[in-house]
Amino acid sequence: MAGNEAEALFGGAFLLTSAGQVPLVTAESLSGDQRAYFTAMRQFTEREVIPNIERLEKKDLALLRDLLRKAGDLGLLLAEIPEAYGGLQLDVTTAMLMSEATSLFGSWSVTVGCHTGIGTLPIVHFGTEAQKKKYLPRLATAEWIAAYALTEPTSGSDALGAKTSARLSPDGSFYSLSGAKQFITNAGIADVFVVFAKVDGDKFTGFIVERSAPGLTVGPEEHKMGIRGSSTCPLFFEDCQVPVENVLGEIGKGHRIAFNILNLGRLKLGVGSVGGSRNMLGEALRYVRERRQFGQALIEFPLIREKLARSAAAIHALESMAYRTTGMIDERIGAESGADRPGRVMQAVEEYSIEASILKVMGSETLSGVVDEALQMHGGYGYIEGYHVERAYRDVRINRLYEGTNEINRMLITGMLLKRVSKGQLLLGDALAALEQPLPSFDDPLAHQRTAAAQLKRVGWMVLKLAIERFGPELESRQEVLAAAADVISEAFAVDSAVARTLQVAPENELRRALVNLYVFEALPRAVVRARTAICCSAEGEALATALSQLEGLARIHPIDPAAEREVVVEAMLGAGGYPFGN
Ligand SMILES: Cc1cc2nc3c(=O)[nH]c(=O)nc-3n(C[C@H](O)[C@H](O)[C@H](O)COP(=O)(O)OP(=O)(O)OC[C@H]3O[C@@H](n4cnc5c(N)ncnc54)[C@H](O)[C@@H]3O)c2cc1C
Secondary structure: OOHHHHHOOOOOHHHOOOOOOOOOOOHHHOOHHHHHHHHHHHHHHHHHHHHHHHHHHOOOHHHHHHHHHHHHHOOOOOOOOOHHHOOOOOOHHHHHHHHHOOOOOHHHHHHHHHHHHHHOHHHHHHOOHHHHHHHHHHHHOOOOOEEEEOOEOOEOOOHHHOOOEEEEOOOOOEEEEEEEEEEEEOOOOOOEEEEEEEEOOOEEEEEEEEOOOOOEEEOOOOOOOOOOOOOEEEEEEEEEEEEHHHEEOOOOOHHHHHHHHHHHHHHHHHHHHHHHHHHHHHHHHHHHHHOEEOOEEHHHOHHHHHHHHHHHHHHHHHHHHHHHHHHHHHHHHOOOOOOOHHHHHHHHHHHOHHHHHHHHHHHHHHHHHHHHHHHHHOHHHHHOOOOHHHHHHHHHHHHHOOOOOHHHHHHHHHHHHHHHHHOOOOOHHHHHHHHHOOOOOOOOOOHHHHHHHHHHHHHHHHHHHHHHHHHHHHHHHOHHHHHHHHHHHHHHHHHHHHHHHHHHHOOOOHHHHHHHHHHHHHHHHHHHHHHHHHHHHHOOHHHHHHHHHHHHHHOOOOOOOHHHHHHHHHHHHHHHOOOOOOO
8 A cells, every 4th residue: 555545544544645646435335245135134124024014103012023033044143243243243344234224214214223232332343242242143133122321301412411220249250221212213122221320329320121021111102203114212220230241342331332432333323315216216207207287297396406415425425435444444443353353443533533433423413304305396396295295204204303413513523533533633734735736736637626626625624724723622602613614624534535435436427427516516605605604713913814705715616517517417317326436
């Protein structure tokens, strides 16, 4: 590997490298095996789950359990479990693809994602040998179902503010848990809960709690806006007895489990949003081809075509970020199996936690946008129960709330970046020196788009520099600046990924260039608006005037004809019957 490529193998490096400098994993480079796993899960979802949507939406939890069991028997839930405990321990990209393949039905996606992800992975990554032997083989086949209980009635985003307590029994054989957990996915069907409680009032600790534990009560199902086919209940602990051997990880180190597992959850949610968005775009296309108004099919109207093309461009950018990130994580983990592999997975995911939070935010918001436009294209019918899009509109809303709300994730994106800068892992000096240089010029079919990626990164560094200079350590509390900076950085990652992928796969391809052009044309001005907010909060007087004029220079955009680019995309979608690329 060339020097600059090796250097680029760390989180946040996309802000320092030039688009196309480092080879990426893309949808086009997925292997036959990876696609086969995706297809197996997708076919299961289509054949076994979709025909049962109505029953599942009416909370047929026995059926939900049966479906999980059936998927388990077919080996579809093994991807993230080590071989020694009955799993397959596949690469992260494959595991995420399988999760993406469940996204045809939000409730199924949430149920499987919770079981295989936040429910099971704490035991994979932090369990003792005995815990792994006892639980993982059963979770692998869904003989037992898993859930993850962090949130409490009075602590959601502030997860460490949990009040559930754990007290060691006088004979030292068990802990007594007292308190309540709120909004626990899979609670109505789970056999095993990963629960967080404070030992001696302040030592935040993970526990494995079995459903049969004395003192545990599962409360009634919540009546939710969406994902109604999934189970969500509160849990109540009244001196609930948990054997000491069920302490997960070290006493007082529960935050390591909770936050590392959430990083994986964010990744899963981001990649899953790619599949959900593609599905809904396909649904919208089918509808607008059939529905006629003013004597013609809706698809003939330019405003409908614009919606389709903009959605496709946003999905293309998200898809590019998603597999790029899982690919970087796999590269960092390395191909070797072995007992230390789960540890390497955890470290690699932590390394790319900035990218995971970006994917969570952009994935959930892209999906929300695509579904919203799909509903709009359905007109009044989109508002009526029974249409997939009506259910999807309600289902996708949750994604902006859990796995850390999007506000919390925005603050994490900038916060983690600043931490790396202060530790010298991301060399601010190098980036700032580049700010003084003229923008790079490229000589290839994607030259303008590559320049736009460079502009966005410079805008990102400029915003960070001003904010650090103005606020220093106080920056942590300037949430509006942190969030605006996060939006600029996220758009930089999106544009960089879409451009780099196209450069790598087919720079001359008209469709791919059109997708990138449409995305860049809106992303750059969007980021500039957010940058202006951050700058105006961070500078005043002459410094403000200088920064705004610098921003103006970086806001220049190569003009395109959006209507012409849109036609290229829509024609390709008509040929493909949906989003033009698939797994
Ligand atoms: C259907 C569903 C399933 C769920 N599944 C699970 C599960 O399986 N396990 C589990 O443990 N939890 C689960 N949750 C809980 C979920 O993770 C929380 O709802 C989420 O973390 C937000 O917490 P909260 O609801 O208490 O909102 P709050 O934390 O009260 O937040 C309310 C609003 O304030 C904002 N806010 C909060 N703090 C700040 C801050 N510091 N700065 C700026 N803004 C802030 C938030 O972004 C949000 O907009 C689930 C929730 C739902 C609805």
